[in-house]
Amino acid sequence: MTGFHLRGLLRRLAxxxxxxxxxxGVGARLQGSPNITGDLDIVPEPTPDNLARLAxxxxxxxxxxKAVDSTEYAAHPVVEPVEFYADYMAMYLTSAGALDVLIELPGVGPYDVLVRDARSYELRDSALTIHVASLDHIIRSKETAGRSKDYLVLPGLYEAAARLAEQGDDYELGTAALRVDLPPSGSEDDADGRSTTPP
Structure with a gap:
């Protein structure tokens, strides 16, 4: 299995x-969190057609x-839409890396709740537009989950939320933002994407 290629996953979904x-973690990192991550978590629009496209x-x-209550992954070449409802979080390894699918974000809600406050970013070099849950929603989900690993990242999320509030609509993705599996260098300022209005 190959490593984590965020751009590849985003392109496949597009x-x-x-x-x-x-x-x-990806949603948080794209908005300024310093924490690294090795998988992409998404909440899809839960219409039958969209879930079929996701599958x-x-x-x-x-x-x-990944099997429920297990740390092991098993071969699963054909994904069925019903799987996204069967597990709290359906966890997959693809040729582009790990992808986790949630029908609802804990403490927040499903797609239609998230998308209202989501930020949209145009990835200019990839001709992609992505929608990222607000940091407030991501923070609330971490606080709700209450796992030790979630508590560990909350200080960085609080700081990122404060910086984002100061920058507002002027916030842009830096070139390093999509390298979410590496520590941020803080040395690359060229804009790779720009914030647009919520979808």
Whole structure:
């Protein structure tokens, strides 16, 4: 299995016309959190057609799925839409890396709640537009989950939220922002994407 390639995952979802909001560690990192992550968490629009497109995007000969209450992944080349409702979090390994699917973000709600306050970013070099849950929603989900690993990242999220509030609509993704599995260098300022209005 290959490593984590965020751009590859985003491109695959875009190619299959999947509607979703990015949450979790990637959503936080894109908005200024210093914490690294190795998977992409999304909340998809829960219409049957969209979930079918998502299942097709994930399916592939190298796809694996994590069994419930297990740390092991097993071969799972064909993903069915019903799986997204069967587990609290459906966890997959694809050829582009790890992708976790939640129908609802804990403490916040489903796609239609998240998308109202989501930030949208245009990735200019990739011709992609992504929608990222607000940091307030990501923070609330971490506080609700109450796991030790969530508490560890909360201080960085609080600081990022304060900085984001100061910058407002002027906030832009730096070139290093999409390298979410590496510590931020803080030395690259070229804009890779710009904030747009919520979808």
């Amino acid at each position: 190619d299959h016309r999947v509607n979703y909001v990015i949450v979790g 097709a995007a994930i399916s592939g000969p190298s796809t694996q799925k």
